[in-house]
Amino acid sequence: MAVANPHAPDEKPAGATIHALPLPDKQGDTQATILGLVARARRHDPAAQRELFELHKARVCAQVQRMTGDPASVDDLVQEVFIAAFANLDRFRGDSQLHTWLYRIVVNKARNWWDSEQRRRRRELRATQIPAQVQTTPHDQLEVHEHREQLYVALGELSPKLREAFIARVVEGMSLLEASEALEVPVSTVSYRTRRAEELLCQALGVAFHGPSGGGS
Amino acid sequence: MTTPRPELQRFIAAAREQPIAPTNVTAEAVLAGLEQHRGRAQARRTIMLSAAIALAASLVAVSLLWPMLSAREAAPTLQQAGHADAQDHRHINLEAPTYAIPPLALDSAVSLRTSTQVEVRGPWSIALGEGVHELEVEASPGRALRVSLPGLELEVAEGSATIEVVQRTAAVKLHNGVAAWISEDGERTVLSVEHIELHASAGAPSDPTATQLAREAELLLAAGKPDKAASVLRRLVSSYPRASQTRTGLLDLARLLRNAKRTDEARCAYELYLQRWPDSAVENEVRASLARLDPGRPCRGLDPR
Numbered sequence: 001m002a003v004a005n006p007h008a009p010d011e012k013p014a015g016a017t018i019h020a021l022p023l024p025d026k027q028g029d030t031q032a033t034i035l036g037l038v039a040r041a042r043r044h045d046p047a048a049q050r051e052l053f054e055l056h057k058a059r060v061c062a063q064v065q066r067m068t069g070d071p072a073s074v075d076d077l078v079q080e081v082f083i084a085a086f087a088n089l090d091r092f093r094g095d096s097q098l099h100t101w102l103y104r105i106v107v108n109k110a111r112n113w114w115d116s117e118q119r120r121r122r123r124e125l126r127a128t129q130i131p132a133q134v135q136t137t138p139h140d141q142l143e144v145h146e147h148r149e150q151l152y153v154a155l156g157e158l159s160p161k162l163r164e165a166f167i168a169r170v171v172e173g174m175s176l177l178e179a180s181e182a183l184e185v186p187v188s189t190v191s192y193r194t195r196r197a198e199e200l201l202c203q204a205l206g207v208a209f210h211g212p213s214g215g216g217s
Numbered sequence: 218m219t220t221p222r223p224e225l226q227r228f229i230a231a232a233r234e235q236p237i238a239p240t241n242v243t244a245e246a247v248l249a250g251l252e253q254h255r256g257r258a259q260a261r262r263t264i265m266l267s268a269a270i271a272l273a274a275s276l277v278a279v280s281l282l283w284p285m286l287s288a289r290e291a292a293p294t295l296q297q298a299g300h301a302d303a304q305d306h307r308h309i310n311l312e313a314p315t316y317a318i319p320p321l322a323l324d325s326a327v328s329l330r331t332s333t334q335v336e337v338r339g340p341w342s343i344a345l346g347e348g349v350h351e352l353e354v355e356a357s358p359g360r361a362l363r364v365s366l367p368g369l370e371l372e373v374a375e376g377s378a379t380i381e382v383v384q385r386t387a388a389v390k391l392h393n394g395v396a397a398w399i400s401e402d403g404e405r406t407v408l409s410v411e412h413i414e415l416h417a418s419a420g421a422p423s424d425p426t427a428t429q430l431a432r433e434a435e436l437l438l439a440a441g442k443p444d445k446a447a448s449v450l451r452r453l454v455s456s457y458p459r460a461s462q463t464r465t466g467l468l469d470l471a472r473l474l475r476n477a478k479r480t481d482e483a484r485c486a487y488e489l490y491l492q493r494w495p496d497s498a499v500e501n502e503v504r505a506s507l508a509r510l511d512p513g514r515p516c517r518g519l520d521p522r
Binding site for chain 1: 224231
C-alpha cells in the first residue's frame with residue numbers, strides 16, 4: 001500500500017482514509033451540537049457526558065492503540081482520557097474541534113504511558129516472546145505482527161516529540177496542518193520532527209534511509 | 218510525491234492496519250471514575266488548604282517566638298557566665314530565664330534570684346556581675362551577707378534588695394531591712410530603705426522592676442500584642458534608662474516600631490541605643506538598621522521632635 005509523504009504541507013496521506021473513523025460531523029452532528037453538549041457537560045449533565053463519550057470513544061480508542069501499539073493498555077488509557085477531558089472541560093475554549101482537543105489529551109496520556117519504564121520493559125519482553133505466542137498464525141500475519149512490534153519498540157526509543165509527530169503524521173495520517181494544530185507546534189516543526197523520526201526509525205529497524213526526495217505533488 | 222523507504226512502509230502499514238478492538242470502557246465507568254477524580258481533587262484541595270493554614274500559623278508563631286527563642290539561645294549558662302570575661306558581659310541578655318543559685322552554695326538565710334552570672338564565694342559572700350539580682354536575706358544573729366559589686370562592697374544584714382549592675386556600675390534599691398556600703402577602709406555607710414511603703418501594704422500596687430517590665434513585654438509579644446509590648450518597652454526605657462534589660466528592650470522596641478511603620482519613632486529608638494551604648498557589640502547592625510530607615514525629624518529621647 002502507499003504511504004503519504006509526511007512532509008507535503010497540505011496533503012492528506014494516501015492511507016489516511018483507510019483508517020478514518022466515523023466523526024461526529026459525518027454522523028450528522030454539527031459543531032454547534034457538539035458545543036451544546038459540551039456546555040451541558042460542563043454543568044455536570046451526565047446525559048451530555050455520556051453522549052460525548054459515545055460520539056468520540058471509537059476515535060479515541062483507535063488513537064490510543066495506534067499511539068501505544070498495546071491493545072492491553074487501551075481501556076485504561078481511554079478511561080483516563082475521558083475522565084481528564086470531563087474534569088477539564090472548562091479549559092476547552094471552542095476555538096478548535098473537540099476531537100482535536102481530545103487528541104491532545106490522548107497525546108499527553110500516551111506520553112505518560114511511554115515514559116513508564118516498567119511498561120516499556122514489559123513491551124520489550126513481549127516483543128521477544130512473539131514467535132512463541134503466535135506460532136499458529138499464518139506466516140504473513142506473523143510477519144505483520146512482528147513488524148508492528150518492532151516499530152513500536154523503536155518508537156519507544158524516540159523522544160516524545162519525535163514520536164508524537166511521526167504517529168500523528170504517518171500512522172494517524174494527519175495532514176501537516178492537522179498535525180500542527182493537534183500537537184500545537186508550527187508546521188515546519190512537525191515536518192522536521194517527522195523526518196527526523198523516520199531517519200531514526202530507519203536506523204533502529206535496519207532500514208536504509210536516503211531522506212525525502214522530490215518536491216512533493 | 219515521494220514516500221518513505223519501501224522497507225519502512227512495511228512497518229508503518231503494520232501499525233496502521235492493526236486491528237482496533239472495541240473498547241470495553243463504558244460511559245458509566247467513565248462517569249464513576251470522574252466522580253472519584255473529583256473526590257480526590259477535593260480531598261487534595263482540602264489537604265492543601267489545611268497545610269497552608271497550618272504553615273501560616275506556624276510562620277506566625279515562629280515570627281512571634283523567634284526573638285524570645287534566639288535570645289534564650291544567646292544567653293550564657295550559669296557556668297559559662299562564671300568564666301566569661303568583661304567583654305562577654307556586654308552580650309548579657311536579660312530576657313533569659315532567671316537562674317536559681319544551688320541551695321547548698323549559699324546559707325539558707327540567703328535567697329537570690331538573678332538573670333545572669335553570680336560568683337558564690339561562700340555561704341555568706343557573693344560577687345555579682347552585670348544583670349539584675351533580687352536578693353533576700355533573713356536576719357541571722359552575727360551574720361551579714363557580703364556582696365561584691367564592681368568597685369564597691371555591700372553588706373546586707375537582713376531585708377530584700379534589687380541590685381542592678383550595668384557597665385560596671387551598680388545601683389541598689391533596698392526595699393526593706395538593713396544594709397550598708399563598705400568603703401575600702403572598712404567604713405560602713407548605712408543605706409536608706411526605698412519603697413518601704415510597698416511592704417507596709419501588701420495589696421498596694423508596686424512599681425514594676427526592669428525585669429518585670431521586660432517579662433511583661435515578652436509575654437505580650439508572645440501573645441501577639443506588639444503594640445502593647447511596645448508600650449511596656451517604652452516604659453522600661455523611660456523608667457530604667459541604664460538597666461541591662463533596657464539594652465535589649467530598646468532594640469526590641471525599635472524593631473516593633475519599624476514593623477509598625479512608625480519609622481520616626483523606630484529611628485529615635487535606634488539612635489537612643491547608640492547614644493546610650495556607643496560601644497555595643499551590635500553597633501554595626503544597629504547602624505545598618507538605622508540606615509535602612511528614611512531620614513526624618515531629629516529625636517528627643519524616644520520621640521521625634
